[in-house]
Amino acid sequence: RSTVVNAYRELEADGLIESHVGRGTMVNFIPGGEAGEELYLTLPPVWRNFYSSRAGRMNNPFISNILDMVAREDTISFALGVPAQEFHPVEYFSSIISGLMNKEGSALFEHGPTAGHYPLREYLAGYMAKRAIQAGPENIIILSGSQQGLDLAAKVFIEPGDAVVIEEHTYMGAIQVFAAAGARIFSVPMDEEGLQVDVLEQVLARYRPKFIYTQPTYQNPSGIAMSLARRRELLRLAYRFHVPVLEDDPYSELHYEGGFLPSLKSLDTSDHVIYLSTFSKVISPGLRLGWLAAPSDLARQLLMAKQLDDLHCNTLAQSVVNEFCRAGLLQAHLAMVREEYRKRRDAMLASLEEFAPPGLCWSRPAGGFHIWCSLPEGVHAGALLSRAVEKKVTFVPGDVFCANAGGTDRLRLSFSRCSETIIREGIRRFCTVLSKMINT
Numbered sequence: 551r552s553t554v555v556n557a558y559r560e561l562e563a564d565g566l567i568e569s570h571v572g573r574g575t576m577v578n579f580i581p582g583g584e585a586g587e588e589l590y591l592t593l594p595p596v597w598r599n600f601y602s603s604r605a606g607r608m609n610n611p612f613i614s615n616i617l618d619m620v621a622r623e624d625t626i627s628f629a630l631g632v633p634a635q636e637f638h639p640v641e642y643f644s645s646i647i648s649g650l651m652n653k654e655g656s657a658l659f660e661h662g663p664t665a666g667h668y669p670l671r672e673y674l675a676g677y678m679a680k681r682a683i684q685a686g687p688e689n690i691i692i693l694s695g696s697q698q699g700l701d702l703a704a705k706v707f708i709e710p711g712d713a714v715v716i717e718e719h720t721y722m723g724a725i726q727v728f729a730a731a732g733a734r735i736f737s738v739p740m741d742e743e744g745l746q747v748d749v750l751e752q753v754l755a756r757y758r759p760k761f762i763y764t765q766p767t768y769q770n771p772s773g774i775a776m777s778l779a780r781r782r783e784l785l786r787l788a789y790r791f792h793v794p795v796l797e798d799d800p801y802s803e804l805h806y807e808g809g810f811l812p813s814l815k816s817l818d819t820s821d822h823v824i825y826l827s828t829f830s831k832v833i834s835p836g837l838r839l840g841w842l843a844a845p846s847d848l849a850r851q852l853l854m855a856k857q858l859d860d861l862h863c864n865t866l867a868q869s870v871v872n873e874f875c876r877a878g879l880l881q882a883h884l885a886m887v888r889e890e891y892r893k894r895r896d897a898m899l900a901s902l903e904e905f906a907p908p909g910l911c912w913s914r915p916a917g918g919f920h921i922w923c924s925l926p927e928g929v930h931a932g933a934l935l936s937r938a939v940e941k942k943v944t945f946v947p948g949d950v951f952c953a954n955a956g957g958t959d960r961l962r963l964s965f966s967r968c969s970e971t972i973i974r975e976g977i978r979r980f981c982t983v984l985s986k987m988i989n990t
């Protein structure tokens with residue numbers, strides 16, 4: 551305290567501040583230099599005093615922390631659910647980029663339409679038509695990742711205090727966007743068939759939400775694929791209560807058993823579904839390219855919101871992805887990665903069989919990147935993570951995926967980024983840490 555008091559005295563002696571009983575201490579103007587201007591004593595602003603109330607709701611650094619964790623090379627990370635670095639199609643991209651440079655040159659560095667590169671939207675319309683989704687290029691907006699679609703939906707639909715419905719555990723990036731918009735978030739429980747529609751019905755009747763956010767296929771974090779009956783029932787409820795559905799579908803191409811599950815959008819007969827997908831899981835996340843398909847009038851409003859966000863997506867990235875897809879390389883790439891990720895999933899399941907202590911339960915996803923675990927009684931996922939990090943293995947604790955309390959006895963293991971050998975070693979380490987925790 552005396553240091554502070556002395557500092558104040560010194561500033562006062564120099565005429566930089568003036569103290570008034572009852573009013574506090576004020577910073578004085580400083581008479582100017584030779585030019586005779588008035589100068590101010592400049593202290594850096596206390597930034598938080600300037601923040602909006604919205605900024606105050608953006609307070610969860612977990613995604614950035616996970617992205618940072620990738621940098622630690624000695625740690626085996628099951629935390630990040632994105633493609634393996636070795637699968638990025640670098641050689642194809644390299645030849646596509648040089649071909650494009652020769653063909654289009656400086657045009658690749660111009661601004662483009664807010665809705666996105668037209669040939670890519672046209673390709674996506676055809677691609678979705680093969681999955682029975684009716685959407686023309688005018689219904690499609692190319693996004694800076696599907697994360698942007700979540701943000702645009704929040705901006706267009708949510709007023710502080712509005713209700714939105716999510717699944718019991720879901721993508722943390724969606725929860726954060728809806729929370730930042732000031733939504734009241736209602737979680738509906740899930741079982742192995744997906745969202746429990748009987749509970750959904752009660753929530754819709756009671757809270758009349760702005761939308762239902764769902765990932766019906768290989769949900770992040772649980773890997774659950776919603777059954778066809780539930781998909782139909784969800785739509786029936788959406789129609790009955792007039793509630794839009796925000797369908798987030800990043801993983802449906804990454805199926806390891808059987809074929810495609812119909813998206814909600816393909817089953818929607820009454821234009822209630824806004825469809826979101828991305829190239830982040832099927833090609834590479836650093837492209838920052840996703841897309842949405844929405845009924846025309848809503849697409850126009852979402853477009854206005856996107857315009858304020860980033861004007862349009864990166865022109866070069868869109869052209870590269872368009873060439874990649876049109877050359878048939880996406881389909882070939884998908885066939886390769888499906889096979890590789892299936893092996894990685896199986897390696898993780900087999901290693902869990904081999905090393906797991908009693909009481910640990912885990913899911914057996916038919917697609918996607920994630921295995922969802924529930925911990926033996928009394929083990930807290932956050933405490934387990936601290937110990938696991940010391941033993942150089944990481945995962946994401948379950949509470950991160952819950953909007954409200956809960957999930958502390960759950961965790962997500964992502965198998966996409968590690969080779970089968972590394973997966974076995976990582977699961978061995980993970981299970982050793984867990985066994986020690988159970989026995990102490």
Ligand code: PMP
Pocket residue numbers: 631694695696697698721723765770798800827828829830835838839840
């Ligand atoms: N939705 C879900 C369910 C996700 O898992 C992710 C990525 N982790 C995203 C959206 C955002 O992905 P991107 O912005 O890279 O397309």
